[in-house]
Amino acid sequence: MIAELGAFALALALAFALAQLVLSAAGRIRRSTVLAAAGEGAALAVFGAVALAFAALIHAFVTSDFSVANVAANSHTEKPLLYKVAGAWGSHEGSMLLWCLALTGYGAAAVAFGRSLPRPLKASMVAVQGALATVFLAYTLFASNPLARVADPPVEGRSLNPLLQDPALAIHPPFLYAGYVGMSVVFALAVAALIEGRIDAAWARWVRPWTLAAWSLLTVGITLGSFWAYYELGWGGWWFWDPVENASFMPWLAATALLHSAIVTEKRGALAGWTLFLALAAFSFSMLGAFLVRSGVLTSVHAFAVDPTRGVLLLIILGVTSGAGFALFAWRAPKLAQGGVFAPVSRESALVLNNILLAAATTTVLLGTLYPLIREAVTGEPISVGPPYFNLTFTPLMAALAILLPAGPLLAWKRGDAAGVLQRLWVAILIALAAGLLAYALVSPRKAFGAAGLAMGTWIIAGGIAELIERTRGFRVAPAESLRRLVRLPRGAWGMTLAHLGLGVFVLGACFETGWKAERAETLPLGGALDVGGYHLVLDAVSDVDGPNYEAERATIRATRDGAPICVGQPERRFYPAGGQTTSEVAICYRGASHLYIVLGERRETATTPVWLVRAYWNPWATLIFLGPVIMGLGGLISLSDRRLRLGVARRRELPA
């Protein structure tokens, strides 16, 4: 009965999403607060209903109810409980429901937290969200029903792709979807602003918290995914420029640009059209990502095996929703009021430059992702656009961005003082140059790229700290006074500084790891050894392990450095009989911020003894790659908690002043 109630709740959600659209639109047109409020009530009801359907799906997974087709296809009685729960979104249908849960959750949150929005704007926004919810719920219900039943259930489920059977499955997709779909609020606000024909500082202020929330969650979600790929796939890498990774990266880049351009719109009333464009683009990229992974055009761990019909339907949804948004933009944006003017050297110009670079970066990623797909579709000839393309196009853009970044926050609005900024940053410039030169001179093998990256990361971090010192008047007033200023710094400022520092930390890790990683692969008999990055690894033993739903070979590999024991790694090679697949469990020895990364490969029989392929990587400073974005996400959340962002709450506090 629970599964059927879930299915009913899903139908209820779709019907009330339609009601949300109609009531809010009618409320807007007839200027009726009551009808508009009824639309808001429908938005809350839709979320409640989707949440019930989602709970029903999880229940079916936990109880291994194979009469639900999706459970039979993606679960197994022997699967550990965590993966039964998380398996609810490990498939196409289930993750579509998670998408809808996030979409309607944001819709309900926008209703609940949007008390300070003017009535017309809010009604239009809720109507747009109703339209989005209707489209996606209809797609889920008609083309990907996660609660569809089978009359004759199989005895045992087909189990979940073992690559996905990892605790990260429990957190990576929810974060990612919360990020992706969070852009829907921004999209709805943008369409509503275009309908109203009005965009002003207040609009930019309302967009900001939603962008911040979605951006922070997306940052953490992408990082979790990157870390997951890093330790699960056993390829020793953290970013492969895989189309699916790019699909999550494009909305992130667009949202990053949006965060910055919205500041200009808020503070100076300028860039209004561009900010709107980015707001539309961010969610469009989210939907593009959803299309790419669900259409079958890609082969990847992320790609759900789905039939092309579903892909075509998603393409239609993408075309209609973002097409409508951009058509409205083309029609209404030229009529928007122009904002204030600014000099070439100014905070505005710095932010415009930031946006140009980010937009160019997004475009290179978009081209690198779509061109091979389109070419293969047209000519039937597959080509691979791999890291070389992105290194040549994306990396220089990011380098330019990194070089300019510390100057931006030190520039004044309208007209800045370049000499003054240089004067404030000279210590940071010296530190960065010294760090780069030292790395070039001291670290062997000598790598110009790594040293340049080190200088750049140091520059961003030192520049961020210089800005913090500048804000607190460090070294110019008494330390106590500086400390007082530091404590009273608004959270928005802290958030910005942390996000920039996080980027610096990431650049340090990424460049250091890419520049100086070492890799060795050898077939070892028991007692055999290999050397990597100054470490001596000995294959001590290989034992059989009987896991809950897999069998594995577990190697015990002892690492020493100059004879001193460092750690014992136990990589595994697992076989999942239910799906007949093999995965590898990497062993990582954490050495400070660096990783000794060990993979156990296939066993081979030789004439005398079995041998194992053992691959080992020395990934220096790899932790920073994942730590940096986490700091960035944290910065976003801290900024989000700034009371000044919330107009409704802040007003009560500020009015008595």
Place this chain on the structure above:
Amino acid sequence: MIAFWATAGVLSAAAALLVLMRAARAATLAEPADPMPVLYRRQLAEIGELADRGLLGAAERKSAEAEAARRLLDAADRPSEVWSAASPRGVILLGAVSVPAALALLLYLGLGAPGMADQPFEARLTHWRAVSPTELSPPQMAAVLQRLTRERPDDPEGYRFLALAEGASDNPAGAARALRQAVRLAPDRAELWEMLGEALMLQAGGQMTADARAAFNQDLKLDPKSAAARFYLAQGQIAAGDRAGGLAAWRALEADLPPDDPRLPRLRRAIAEAAAQPAPAAGPALSADQLTAIRGMVAGLAARLRVKPDDPDGWVRLVRAYAVLGETAKREATLKDARVRYAGRPDILDQLSQAARTEPMR
């Protein structure tokens, strides 16, 4: 059934109530205050802070403040709409909640399976345990035995029956897993080792593997007369290239078997086939279906490598697969690609060359 429809009704009513309550409350709510003054005050404060930090000169500060003031006035000048808080006619509100509820019912009747009960695995298992074993299909039997072995983990006989049920369910991996438990509990029962060897071979698609060979050897050690072990070990020998040795072992087995043994015709056929084979025979020939499946998997691997080419193991596997399938042109092309890609990796190059030399199957 009644409980289901009652609950569904309650859900619809709750959704409708949410809409109506929100609408009823709206009439009493005041228009949200204009946020512009707050924003304006905040912008002035920020301008002051910038000037304070020395980032804004006195003249710029003045013009920035003037601009903020202009924007405030602009916003204040804009005509604001008058909204009505009057309640629309009751019919409209009633329709606003009853139409969606009716639509939901229609949608559900079209797409759902009204009244279909949940079928949690535990309940089904309890039912299977209650009925007579003869009524169960092999997979159901395997599920029951799986639970039984979990309840009595020290009984090798339970694992043996589980292995038989798994084997009958076309699940050689499950059978092998059960038998590994069985031989752990009863290491001196030759027939369990024999079953394990057979299951492992089935799991490997009929190929002799090191594990299977070890199992058969153990079987022979406990029961030197084991015909199955002798048969498969010799078959493995032939597959590995030692045709003379394998054939000799088979002929010896033929001599040892009683003349009325039902396995003799199969053995003689195998001997005749192997003796007539000009080239060293690989494992048993694959059926057309199996070949199609294998080709599909190889195509999938090739596609995956196109997207994620940084996978040395994958390249080696692909080269080996093309070699086994006898697709020489593809093998050479793939080998060339992979050699370029891993030019700096002698270990991978070795593996690639080795894989390319794999004999094609018949």
